[in-house]
Amino acid sequence: MDKIRKILLPDLGEGIETATISEAIVSVGEKIKQDDIILVLESDKASMEIPSDIGGIVKTVNVKKGQEVRTGDLLITIETTNKAENKSKQTLKKQEPDKPKNINPNKQTDEHKKTLEPKANGVYASPGVRRLARELEINLSTILGSGDKGRITKQDLHGYIKTQMYVSKSPPIHAIDDIDFNQWGTVDIKKLTKIKKIAGQRLTKAWQSIPHVTQFIESDATNLETLRKKDKAKHVSQGIKITMMPYLMKASVFALKEHPVFNSSLQNNAENIVFKQYYHIGIAVDTKDGLVLPVIRNVDKKDILELSRELVDISERARNKRLTPNELKGGTFTISNLGGIGGSFFTPIINPPEVAILGVSRARIVNKKLILPLSLSYDHRVIDGAAGASFMVLFSEILSNLQNFK
Numbered sequence: 001m002d003k004i005r006k007i008l009l010p011d012l013g014e015g016i017e018t019a020t021i022s023e024a025i026v027s028v029g030e031k032i033k034q035d036d037i038i039l040v041l042e043s044d045k046a047s048m049e050i051p052s053d054i055g056g057i058v059k060t061v062n063v064k065k066g067q068e069v070r071t072g073d074l075l076i077t078i079e080t081t082n083k084a085e086n087k088s089k090q091t092l093k094k095q096e097p098d099k100p101k102n103i104n105p106n107k108q109t110d111e112h113k114k115t116l117e118p119k120a121n122g123v124y125a126s127p128g129v130r131r132l133a134r135e136l137e138i139n140l141s142t143i144l145g146s147g148d149k150g151r152i153t154k155q156d157l158h159g160y161i162k163t164q165m166y167v168s169k170s171p172p173i174h175a176i177d178d179i180d181f182n183q184w185g186t187v188d189i190k191k192l193t194k195i196k197k198i199a200g201q202r203l204t205k206a207w208q209s210i211p212h213v214t215q216f217i218e219s220d221a222t223n224l225e226t227l228r229k230k231d232k233a234k235h236v237s238q239g240i241k242i243t244m245m246p247y248l249m250k251a252s253v254f255a256l257k258e259h260p261v262f263n264s265s266l267q268n269n270a271e272n273i274v275f276k277q278y279y280h281i282g283i284a285v286d287t288k289d290g291l292v293l294p295v296i297r298n299v300d301k302k303d304i305l306e307l308s309r310e311l312v313d314i315s316e317r318a319r320n321k322r323l324t325p326n327e328l329k330g331g332t333f334t335i336s337n338l339g340g341i342g343g344s345f346f347t348p349i350i351n352p353p354e355v356a357i358l359g360v361s362r363a364r365i366v367n368k369k370l371i372l373p374l375s376l377s378y379d380h381r382v383i384d385g386a387a388g389a390s391f392m393v394l395f396s397e398i399l400s401n402l403q404n405f406k
Helices: 082-094 110-115 127-135 154-169 194-209 222-238 245-258 304-319 385-400
Strands: 003-008 018-024 037-042 047-051 056-061 068-070 074-080 212-220 264-267 272-275 281-283 285-287 290-292 333-337 356-360 364-366 369-379
Touching: 037 074, 127 154, 194 290, 212 385, 222 245, 222 304, 222 369, 222 385, 245 281, 245 304, 245 333, 245 356, 245 385, 281 304, 285 304, 369 385
Parallel strands: 281 333, 333 356
Antiparallel strands: 003 074, 018 037, 018 068, 037 047, 056 074, 212 369, 264 272, 285 290, 356 369, 364 369
């Protein structure tokens, strides 16, 4: 018997709440196959193609070009047979678990249905949590869920309420008055890009809710720079650009393995700490619309050449808004490199749910040595000052031991 299936917009990744339909590929009556692209989305972070997770005949197209959509919005409906549906399920089972795939929320297993409440307005939460949020006029989409699949628990809501009570008693860090600046001269008013608005909200929340401590060190990178130049000359004919960043990423992994608390996250309203056994490094990329943080996965399993290729590719796609949602989430540690711009030290803001971020400034020559200024910000709820200092000393030693990069 034929069935009518709904194709809903999947989760687009961290920081992407809405996107605009830039192109609708399919039309009513068209026959499509599983994984055929049905539309193209455009956000301030990325442009992405959305495939269908099942084949069949398009019955309705529920969106149009220029429309803004959110996670869970209905995109199209498809008339499909049981045979096609079974084939789709078998294909999904064969896919590797860490491969990005667009899963229809209507296709959750019975096991998920038992543990996961219905998702409304892009948020997973129990009826009790939703009821309390409504009574207190709290927008659940502003709360980071610690439960399965990002579910907002009762503890998450209580933690948010406590934080707001504390903030309300404290003077605002930066109160913005509605001032008419025209009274003093000519002004030019422009709207903030969506990415700057989202980044601003996340950074403000991180700065207000995480007790930041920043540790500084100057590292001798003389021998490492010599090695980098040799590696660069060796592969210049292949058009591969080798910068200092891949070496910093590899050094980070060595240090994270020795100090696993820096590769962790807090959970359940800071009652648990999750130690991650994988090393996905976030890279801050400056684009014309603002800062983007794509993630390079499994850095511990890649060499300098592989990381160099991936860095060039992911940085270019970040600047052209061609990143996929999966490339913007899952990071365990972030590096923000301002070496190409200048400056000595700075205080990078932690990117939650991570607990640490490394800032890199421009290297300078001191007594014929290349000195690299490093700044490490960390969450003081998880990491104490002694651990922060030990991490930076070890990191500096790793950079001076070239055996780590061969």
